[in-house]
Amino acid sequence: MSTLLDVQQLASQRAGRTLFADLSFTLNAGDVLHIEGENGAGKSTLLRSLVGLVELQAGTIRFFPEQLPFAQEWRQHTLFMGHKPAVKAELTALENVRLQAQLTAVANVDAWQLLETVGLLGLEDLPAGQLSAGQQRRIALTRLWYSKAPLWILDEPFTALDTRGIDLLQQRFAEHTAQGGAIVMTSHQALTWRPEQLKRIRIQGGEL
Amino acid sequence: MTQPANWSALTAVMRRDLMVVMRRRSDILNPLLFILIVVSLFPLAVGPGPDILGRIAAGVIWVAALLSALLGSERLFREDYLDGTLEQLTLQPQPLALLAFGKIAVHWLLSGLPLVILAPVCALLLKLPIAGWSTLLATLLVGTPILSAMTAIGAALTVSLGRGGALLSLLLLPLFIPLLIFASGAVEAALVGTAAWPQVLLLAGLSLLTLLLAPFAVAASIRVSVN
Amino acid sequence: MQFESWQAFIEMGGYGFYVWLAFGVSFLAMGLLVVQGLRARSKLEREFVQEQQRQQRLARRQQEVS
Amino acid sequence: MWRWLHPYAKPETVYHLLGRWLPWVTAGAVLILGGGLVWGLLFAPADYQQGDSYRIIFIHVPSAMFSMSIYVSLAVAAFIGRVWQLKMADWALAAIAPVGAVFTFIALFTGAVWGKPMWGTWWEWDARLTSQLILLFLYIGVLALYYAFSDNRTGAKAAGILAMVGVINIPIIRYSVEWWNTLHQGATLTVFERPPMANSMLFPLLTCILGFALLAAALIFQRMRTEILRQELRRPWVKNVLQVSPTTGEQR
Numbered sequence: 116m117s118t119l120l121d122v123q124q125l126a127s128q129r130a131g132r133t134l135f136a137d138l139s140f141t142l143n144a145g146d147v148l149h150i151e152g153e154n155g156a157g158k159s160t161l162l163r164s165l166v167g168l169v170e171l172q173a174g175t176i177r178f179f180p181e182q183l184p185f186a187q188e189w190r191q192h193t194l195f196m197g198h199k200p201a202v203k204a205e206l207t208a209l210e211n212v213r214l215q216a217q218l219t220a221v222a223n224v225d226a227w228q229l230l231e232t233v234g235l236l237g238l239e240d241l242p243a244g245q246l247s248a249g250q251q252r253r254i255a256l257t258r259l260w261y262s263k264a265p266l267w268i269l270d271e272p273f274t275a276l277d278t279r280g281i282d283l284l285q286q287r288f289a290e291h292t293a294q295g296g297a298i299v300m301t302s303h304q305a306l307t308w309r310p311e312q313l314k315r316i317r318i319q320g321g322e323l
Numbered sequence: 324m325t326q327p328a329n330w331s332a333l334t335a336v337m338r339r340d341l342m343v344v345m346r347r348r349s350d351i352l353n354p355l356l357f358i359l360i361v362v363s364l365f366p367l368a369v370g371p372g373p374d375i376l377g378r379i380a381a382g383v384i385w386v387a388a389l390l391s392a393l394l395g396s397e398r399l400f401r402e403d404y405l406d407g408t409l410e411q412l413t414l415q416p417q418p419l420a421l422l423a424f425g426k427i428a429v430h431w432l433l434s435g436l437p438l439v440i441l442a443p444v445c446a447l448l449l450k451l452p453i454a455g456w457s458t459l460l461a462t463l464l465v466g467t468p469i470l471s472a473m474t475a476i477g478a479a480l481t482v483s484l485g486r487g488g489a490l491l492s493l494l495l496l497p498l499f500i501p502l503l504i505f506a507s508g509a510v511e512a513a514l515v516g517t518a519a520w521p522q523v524l525l526l527a528g529l530s531l532l533t534l535l536l537a538p539f540a541v542a543a544s545i546r547v548s549v550n
Numbered sequence: 551m552q553f554e555s556w557q558a559f560i561e562m563g564g565y566g567f568y569v570w571l572a573f574g575v576s577f578l579a580m581g582l583l584v585v586q587g588l589r590a591r592s593k594l595e596r597e598f599v600q601e602q603q604r605q606q607r608l609a610r611r612q613q614e615v616s
Numbered sequence: 617m618w619r620w621l622h623p624y625a626k627p628e629t630v631y632h633l634l635g636r637w638l639p640w641v642t643a644g645a646v647l648i649l650g651g652g653l654v655w656g657l658l659f660a661p662a663d664y665q666q667g668d669s670y671r672i673i674f675i676h677v678p679s680a681m682f683s684m685s686i687y688v689s690l691a692v693a694a695f696i697g698r699v700w701q702l703k704m705a706d707w708a709l710a711a712i713a714p715v716g717a718v719f720t721f722i723a724l725f726t727g728a729v730w731g732k733p734m735w736g737t738w739w740e741w742d743a744r745l746t747s748q749l750i751l752l753f754l755y756i757g758v759l760a761l762y763y764a765f766s767d768n769r770t771g772a773k774a775a776g777i778l779a780m781v782g783v784i785n786i787p788i789i790r791y792s793v794e795w796w797n798t799l800h801q802g803a804t805l806t807v808f809e810r811p812p813m814a815n816s817m818l819f820p821l822l823t824c825i826l827g828f829a830l831l832a833a834a835l836i837f838q839r840m841r842t843e844i845l846r847q848e849l850r851r852p853w854v855k856n857v858l859q860v861s862p863t864t865g866e867q868r
Contacts, residue, residue: 218415493760
């Protein structure tokens with residue numbers, strides 16, 4: 116089984132408060148890592164420090180198979196989605212999908228097909244600003260259907276989605292892990308899907 | 324990263340910004356209207372005589388341009404910050420400075436270039452003698468990229484602060500001073516009949532230098548701001 | 551000694567106002583800088599004590615709960 | 617990587633090191649600056665052109681000299697903080713910038729007050745005064761940005777970027793202002809461009825310059841210590857430092 120991510124002795128502080136310290140885990144192909152914790156426990160900070168948005172206080176993160184240290188190249192192999200969907204309200208759903216794909220240098224995406232997959236059939240050419248929060252989130256989530264990144268880091272991916280959306284997303288997660296991908300995610304909702312290789316980490320007040 | 328990927332990301336950023344602003348035309352028109360208003364207030368304040376107006380015309384147009392740049396500067400990264408686009412840009416494998424350059428370029432296209440086009444009207448209103456027109460246009464053409472680049476640095480630094488407006492002016496105005504001095508100096512030189520090209524060349528050089536360095540400052544600032 | 555009397559020193563050859571204004575404001579500015587620096591330090595110490603007390607309250611509450 | 621090895625990268629070490637130097641530097645600053653000013657005010661001869669008004673030089677020149685070099689040191693600190701990821705170098709901005717701003721203000725104010733008897737006007741758009749004024753704005757900008765963020769460390773980094781952008785612009789600003797000045801008024805104001813000074817004036821001036829340097833160092837050290845504490849307030853070592861200090865000793 117191949118290792119995708121190796122995290123050793125990670126520590127982080129926010130506004131002087133220790134969120135977590137000495138956090139170590141490895142992630143193998145097919146793993147789903149569910150990070151749990153109360154509001155403000157530091158879940159988002161952990162995810163953001165994995166992709167380098169937040170500076171590390173201590174610790175190392177290595178990305179396999181090339182054992183890359185934290186660097187620019189590693190961004191090609193990860194997909195991060197935060198709380199904010201990065202969807203432009205002025206642009207139509209179609210334009211949003213196409214530009215997002217172009218930005219990540221994925222050629223020839225079938226934007227119509229993608230939007231149909233996430234259940235936005237018939238809404239393709241409406242400005243995203245007129246859609247609901249859940250629908251905007253679906254536009255952003257189309258990335259998961261064409262991305263080639265093996266490692267997904269998702270902060271609250273189920274926010275604003277209805278049950279059908281959640282089911283759809285979990286289906287996609289299952290496909291991804293079956294193909295040898297791995298997922299790190301936070302969620303307050305309990306997963307209705309049981310991944311084969313589920314790991315859990317709970318952070319609270321500096322302890323694990 | 325391969326060249327096509329860089330190019331693809333750059334054009335994606337530029338196309339996105341262009342499309343967004345084209346759907347919100349008031350963002351282009353309001354700063355231009357502001358300049359027109361400032362320019363038409365001046366004759367009312369200092370009197371309509373052509374001698375005094377003609378002498379201060381270039382300076383007034385440039386000051387109006389600086390103020391309107393400050394006025395719209397907050398918006399440069401605000402939306403992108405709020406909707407998470409900025410975060411995604413920093414996570415691209417492409418160099419962030421390249422993407423920042425794309426944003427600066429679009430900002431210039433939609434604020435600097437219209438200003439150059441509007442300038443003859445302002446010059447007319449302020450009775451700038453014909454001898455100074457070409458120099459005024461030349462300084463605007465080579466000077467406004469500096470305006471866009473510097474504005475981008477300031478906007479990127481203050482984007483995560485809810486109320487960056489006044490702070491932004493404080494940060495940017497000192498940095499705009501050489502631009503103001505050389506640009507209005509060039510027009511003045513043209514009006515008294517001496518060569519204006521040294522200042523225009525100097526401005527062009529400064530402009531190139533700024534465009535070369537500013538994307539890196541903007542990239543660093545964005546990384547600090549999305550933290 | 552350049553000045554014959556205290557009076558002459560104050561007058562500075564007719565420039566007394568300017569010389570003493572310059573020196574006075576300069577020293578005032580320096581003094582304010584020093585005072586501000588010291589006050590920042592003592593404010594920090596107060597904050598620290600408050601923080602400690604907050605932590606103690608939290609610890610007490612946790613003891614009561616458990 | 618070597619930041620972990622570097623002994624001076626530890627805030628605690630730096631805090632104590634500065635604490636050990638501070639009394640000596642302060643004493644030196646008070647003695648030398650005091651001596652220099654007494655020398656300049658009481659014993660130096662009057663200027664044959666400007667009479668006693670020239671005595672403003674003993675604060676004007678040192679503060680003007682250091683106002684610029686302190687800004688450069690600000691940018692150097694920011695550069696170190698950026699390139700070697702040394703957080704403390706960023707924090708030094710908060711220690712250096714207020715001192716630089718006050719020095720700039722003093723240079724500006726004394727320049728204006730000196731200008732009144734010499735040029736007959738409080739404010740002249742003289743090239744040097746103008747660039748000092750712009751420098752003051754640059755300082756205020758760095759400080760305002762530093763304290764605008766709720767997260768101390770983000771503020772330090774942002775201000776560092778601004779300081780570096782500023783330092784690249786300083787030569788351009790100075791050149792532009794000088795060029796503008798000669799364009800608009802002939803170089804008639806030559807108060808500051810004087811023939812070589814007599815030794816009886818030069819030596820007290822040099823003493824004052826040294827005194828100002830020590831004064832700047834003392835002020836920066838004191839502020840740096842406070843800033844280190846502020847940034848590290850919740851670290852264990854700060855607890856020891858603050859609880860033995862006399863003002864809050866009873867709070868134990």
